[in-house]
Amino acid sequence: MxxxxxxxxxxxxxxxxxxxxxxxxxxxxxxxxxxxxxxxLTEQAQAALAAVHSGTMVEAGAERVRDGIHTRPTLSTGKTYRLNLICFGNGSASLTVAPESEKTPVPCDQSMIQRRITVDKPVRIDVNGTEGSSGVVAWQIDAI
Incomplete structure (x- = not known):
């Protein structure tokens, strides 16, 4: 490989x-x-995200699970957004949306993770793959 x-x-x-x-x-x-x-896998993940798309897209992307996602989206204070995240492959990853520090498990079994984000401080989104995980993780942020 x-x-x-x-x-x-x-x-x-x-x-x-x-x-x-x-x-x-x-x-x-x-x-x-x-x-x-x-x-x-990227094409499949992006198609899955498109199927649940709602609102106005703000930011989207796809990365290898081993590379992870590390984004600081420009979101408007006082507005609400929806983060849709999906992982295609093997293993799992962990999602953290700061300023909260709670980690959400992200299985790489094509399960859709949805998170509502209300902005009152700058937001940071990190997804880190667990050791041995492979595949693609894709995300989309929609203004709702």
């Missing part, structure tokens, strides 16, 4: 990249031999 990822991310011409890979077709940057590609 690491070799394919490093090869796909290496700089240089396509012919240089081809010379570094096996004769079989080069995998995508997110392809793993253990299961669905992270690109496919």
């Amino acid at each position: 690491s070799t394919a990822f490093l090869t796909a991310c290496a700089s240089g011409s396509e012919s240089e990249k081809s010379a570094k890979t096996s004769p079989s077709p080069a995998p995508s940057a997110f392809q793993t031999s253990a299961g669905p590609s992270e690109q496919k």
Whole structure:
């Protein structure tokens, strides 16, 4: 897995990249031999978020579980927002929305996590994968 990822991310011409890979077709940057590609998982997670979308989208994204989410969205004081979060893959992660410090478990089993956020101080959203977790975690913040 690491070799394919490093090869796909290496700089240089396509012919240089081809010379570094096996004769079989080069995998995508997110392809793993253990299961669905992270690109496919990202598409599935984003489709799941789109199905529950309500209100006006403020911010959205998707990251590898091992990289986590670390965002400081610009949200208006006194307004209420909905955070939708979903993880596709294996293992789990932990969600923290500051200034609260309560951690919410995020299983990577395609379960949707929804959190209402009322802004009275700057907000920080952190999602950290547990050791050995893999896949993609996607989020969307909607003004409601």
